[in-house]
Amino acid sequence: DSGVTQTPKHLITATGQRVTLRCSPRSGDLSVYWYQQSLDQGLQFLIQYYNGEERAKGNILERFSAQQFPDLHSELNLSSLELGDSALYFCASSGNTGGGTDTQYFGPGTRLTVL
């Protein structure tokens, strides 16, 4: 167990719908990262938040957005869902204390299926 939690575990929805994925980082970690894993794209970085603020952005679609709340949990919102959005969505957290102590620990993931 990495200490990172994600809910829900599975999500099945229809095209055009909107869903919210939730992540709680390890105790004390300030950074949250979201990654998407699909069969043909591997593990792709979406977005990073650090202590409530957006820190880095990857190839995240405009239909997707995220935020990190004062208690440091994060939510990834996916809207106008398409079949191609079906994937495993992982959240990871790290301390970002500087000095290279930035190991990222992954949560169990949310499997999204868009029908």
Add this chain to the structure above:
Amino acid sequence: GENVEQHPSTLSVQEGDSAVIKCTYSDSASNYFPWYKQELGKRPQLIIDIRSNVGEKKDQRIAVTLNKTAKHFSLHITETQPEDSAVYFCAASNPLLFGNEKLTFGTGTRLTIIP
């Protein structure tokens, strides 16, 4: 941005033999190189990592080597066991640079240990 290439994509070895997976990266500023093991449907789990100030790191049967000049790093697993069967991902990042802690992953190697 960073680009990480990983080879081979699949690897089968006899139980007890060694396995080697190789990665190359493009951004000379990258200085942190973790390896993750992922079993089917599970989260990526960190198995070993190396930072650019060392050339080799070992943890029991697992070792990682880094050649900064050539911009490549390798994972070595000795005395392989059936439980080593999984997909292995290499990654690179520069966690000391603000906003650049995201992991860029290789495409993965499916390792199968033949009993």
